[in-house]
Amino acid sequence: MDAVQRFVRLVSAPEPPLDEAALLIAAGADPSLDPGRWLHELDRLAAGVDSLPRLLRRLFLEEGFRGNASNYYDPRNSLLPHVLTRRTGIPISLAVVCIEVGRRAGIPLEGVGMPGHFLVRVPGTDQHLDVFDGGRRLDLAGCEARFRTATGAGPRIRFGPHLLARASTREILSRMLENLRGVYRAGGGPARREWVLRMRLALRADEAALVELGEVLGEQGRWGEGARLIDSWLTGRARVDPPTRDRLVLASRTLRAHLN
Structure with missing residues (x-):
């Protein structure tokens, strides 16, 4: 692994x-x-x-x-x-x-x-x-x-x-990853931001981090993968408030538009 x-x-x-x-x-x-x-x-x-x-x-x-x-x-x-x-x-x-x-x-x-x-x-x-x-x-x-x-x-x-x-330990880890997220966003490339965001999402569901991960995958030419990631997250949750769902659906469609 x-x-x-x-x-x-x-x-x-x-x-x-x-x-x-x-x-x-x-x-x-x-x-x-x-x-x-x-x-x-x-x-x-x-x-x-x-x-x-x-x-x-x-x-x-x-x-x-x-x-x-x-x-x-x-x-x-x-x-x-x-x-x-x-x-x-x-x-x-x-x-x-x-x-x-x-x-x-x-x-x-x-x-x-x-x-x-x-x-x-x-x-x-x-x-x-x-x-x-x-x-x-x-x-x-x-x-x-x-x-x-x-x-x-x-x-x-x-x-x-x-x-x-x-x-808590999870909060400490989240804060460490948020620090790296900011540093790599300023300069580090999408591949580095990808593993940081995947770890960050393992600790807490976060709409902004999910959309950013989709964008990071898109920056690497992996638009379909980014769209599927967002779709899978939405499918796995019974309750998502309508504004959040709308934003995530839009993000997924924007990624898929690059495949046309």
Whole structure:
């Protein structure tokens, strides 16, 4: 099976293994990827770690993991093997490293999908970590400052716990794929966008992603395949609201028009 098929099978579980799923995302970009090598690297990083302070010291002082502020939109920042090799990433990919090394060391951590800036948290506490900033600890006021800086939100936008919800594994994976979707849309070619969109749709039905996948297939001269994909999605759903159905039918007809 290719990486997309393996990813689809893995994420059929309600809470798939984060490390394996993140590596399958990377395998979409590099089909020759050996996941075992990188699972062993996560094991190595966890060896001898017995507390949260020791974990933070290992990752951010001894190993030198850091946020890639100078080239934030480099796709390698979202691909786990590159993050482990280069010791640089964006907030969500560095969070995956921190969470998975912590899990191996018996230190539970969870992702926090704050708008604009992904964080890590010790479950059941208000102790948040900014892994993009060397694992800096943030209280609620610190989280709010990060939120307003990242989003540009003014004082009229209320900040509170509703913006600091735990991110499930599926939500983390969706956010990683959305980052890659944006990067490859800006420059990467339709073949790269195709595997990203197929993985994205395996996590959640999304009309916009479905139409975009059809368009990406059309860009590769596969108009019939794109139309059949949309038709199959519509056939497999008993309830689709009329406006959505109309938009998808139009997208399918537009693709088929290229075959005439």
